[in-house]
Every structure is written in C-alpha cells, then in structure tokens.
Amino acid sequence: MKILIAGGAGYIGSHLVRELHKLGKHEIIVLDNLSTGHTAAIPQAVTFEQGDIRDKQRLDEVFAKHKPVAVYHLSASIEVAQSCVDPLSYYENNVSGTVTLLQIMQKYGSKYFIFSSTAALFGMPDRIPIEADDTTKPVNPYGETKLAVEKILHWCDQAFGLKYVCLRYFNACGADEAGDIGEDHTPESHLIPLVLQVPAGKREKVFIFGDDYDTEDGTCVRDYVHVTDLASAHIQALDYLGETNESNRFNLGSGHGYSVKQIIDAARRVTGHPIPAEIKPRRAGDPATLVASSTKAEKVLGWKRKYDSIDKIVATAWKFHQLHPKGF
Ligand code: UDP
Known part of the structure; x- marks a missing residue:
C-alpha cells in the first residue's frame, strides 16, 4: 500500500x-x-x-x-x-x-x-x-x-x-534502541529530555513545576x-x-503513572548523575494526574507494549542523547 x-x-x-x-x-x-x-x-x-x-x-x-x-x-x-x-x-x-x-x-x-x-x-x-x-x-x-x-x-x-x-x-x-533517532526539540519543553540535559552538561538543574498537587509525592503524575x-x-x-x-x-498509555520526582529518580539511576532539582510554581493548565486505560487498544488492535520499565525507557532516551550531544 x-x-x-x-x-x-x-x-x-x-x-x-x-x-x-x-x-x-x-x-x-x-x-x-x-x-x-x-x-x-x-x-x-x-x-x-x-x-x-x-x-x-x-x-x-x-x-x-x-x-x-x-x-x-x-x-x-x-x-x-x-x-x-x-x-x-x-x-x-x-x-x-x-x-x-x-x-x-x-x-x-x-x-x-x-x-x-x-x-x-x-x-x-x-x-x-x-x-x-x-x-x-x-x-x-x-x-x-x-x-x-x-x-x-x-x-x-x-x-x-x-x-x-x-x-x-x-x-x-524514549528513543529507538539503536540510539540514532530520538527526541530533539528546540526549545525543549518535555520532562525526560529536559532532565537528561543535566547529566549531559547542558543545564545545571531541573525545575519541578509544583509539589503541592494531590498526588502521593505532590508532583504531577503522567503516563x-x-x-x-x-x-x-x-x-x-x-x-x-x-x-x-x-x-x-x-x-x-501504559495504565501506570509516574510522578515528576519518580522520573527524575529514574534518570538518576540510569545516568548515575545526582541531577539537582528545584521546586518552582505550578505550570498553568497542568492536571494533577493523567493516566490512560489502554484496554481498548489492547483488545481491539491487539496492542502490546514492549517497554513497561521506566528505567528502560529513560535508558533509550539517554543513549540517544549521549550519541547526539548536539541533536541531529
Ligand atoms: N515538568 C516539570 N519540569 C519540566 C518539564 C515538565 O516539572 O522542566 C512537569 C510538567 O509540569 C508535567 C510533567 O512534567 O507535570 C510532564 O510534562 P511534559 O511537558 O513532559 O508533558 P505533558 O504532560 O505536559 O504533555
């Protein structure tokens, strides 16, 4: 076709x-x-x-x-x-x-x-x-x-x-396992690539937009x-x-949510870098929690995810950033 x-x-x-x-x-x-x-x-x-x-x-x-x-x-x-x-x-x-x-x-x-x-x-x-x-x-x-x-x-x-x-x-x-394609936005606004900019030496710390949400650790939960x-x-x-x-x-989605703090912790484990973080005010328009049920996609399309570990996902993104320190 x-x-x-x-x-x-x-x-x-x-x-x-x-x-x-x-x-x-x-x-x-x-x-x-x-x-x-x-x-x-x-x-x-x-x-x-x-x-x-x-x-x-x-x-x-x-x-x-x-x-x-x-x-x-x-x-x-x-x-x-x-x-x-x-x-x-x-x-x-x-x-x-x-x-x-x-x-x-x-x-x-x-x-x-x-x-x-x-x-x-x-x-x-x-x-x-x-x-x-x-x-x-x-x-x-x-x-x-x-x-x-x-x-x-x-x-x-x-x-x-x-x-x-x-x-x-x-x-x-995340990124393809080969590490040759990945997320490269200018300016970057998404959490995982921003967090990885710290171990990559492009920023000193990451900002957490709000820690007073109604979630377990107070930071927003995403899928x-x-x-x-x-x-x-x-x-x-x-x-x-x-x-x-x-x-x-x-x-x-994956049916499972991770908080901003949990994502930063995953990036610390994957990169071995302490990744300093600072709490900032909430970002406008952010819901506390967004987690999808993908049951329909699983049942109707037969969709199965290969990646269920957040550390593995972050590791694929990190590989891309290490191989492409300046983006594409
Ligand atoms: N976020 C953050 N610091 C950042 C970038 C994002 O705390 O430097 C938070 C953001 O407020 C949201 C979550 O991380 O709660 C995911 O944001 P992202 O922009 O990656 O995706 P969105 O959920 O907005 O599509």
Missing part, C-alpha cells in the same frame, strides 16, 4: 517511519515542512517530499504524484503553553492545515486516515485511568484543536466514507509510553482499518 506520513521527519513520525520501513510491506512517502523535523531521522530509501499541510498546491502535487491510499497525520504544533499565547497559529496549523490535507485526500480518493491525537482532549479528567470513550473537555487551545479534528473526521466519515483512527498519545518518550510502542500501535491501526473498514479511537 502507498502510505503518506505527514510529519514523518518528526520525533514520533520518524520512529513510525522506521518501524514501517522495517516491515517492508508498504511504499512510504514522508511529507514534512522541516519546521521541527530532521531529514537525518528518516531512512534514505524512503521518499521524502518537503511541504506544508497548509499549502494546498504543494499537497496537490504530492498527491497527484504518489496517490497514497492511507495517510498518517503527525504534523501538528504541540506546545501547550505556546498554544495559549498564540491560539490562532495553532488553529491555522492544526485545524485549517488538517482540513486542507483532508480536502486533498478526498480529491484523490485516499481511503484511510490515522490521526495523532492527544491526552490533552481530556482536560482535567473525572476519573483515572481515562478510558477512550470518556468525556472530552480540553483546557487549552492545543487540546481544542485536536478535538476539533476528531469531530471533523466523524463528519468526513459520514459524508464521504473516510475511515479513520484517532490515537490519543499520553506522554511519548509515559515508549515511542516505539506508539509506532507499533500506528501500524496495528492501519491493519485494523484494512480489516474492518471502521473508524475508531484509542488511548495509548
């Missing part, structure tokens, strides 16, 4: 491209505007098209040339804090850009769409762990843009039979899921669409 991966040069996208490429079953086309992605993160044998999902003419050229049957969409803006400062650019890229991509898919008759969605859909959740069909009520523009796309997809299915899967990522982390495990869920989602021709949505 011809598969287009929008955002395939990014962190999660490049791990998906690697796993799909290893399978050797599909023809892969990566579309990326390289705003945050890296061509070095994708195998040379994979076709690369530079382009932005907001650029209808460019999308038309790429679709006319490759006519993909399935599209993975991982090319969104992802900074929660930035989305609160500049909501319109988030709506422009994440909603308007996705509409453009869907219009071109409709024009060229692409059948399947697999969408990178987010735990941010659930805002301050009513219960933990969060089930895939729990109420969605985002508390920031980033989550709102992802929810808007989930709703748009529903109507595209009703109107012209587009079949889609929404995958709500919880905290993607950390290895990026290669996320990639395998994407591959199973495409198989699912092919087998059932039914749209669906899944939460992707």
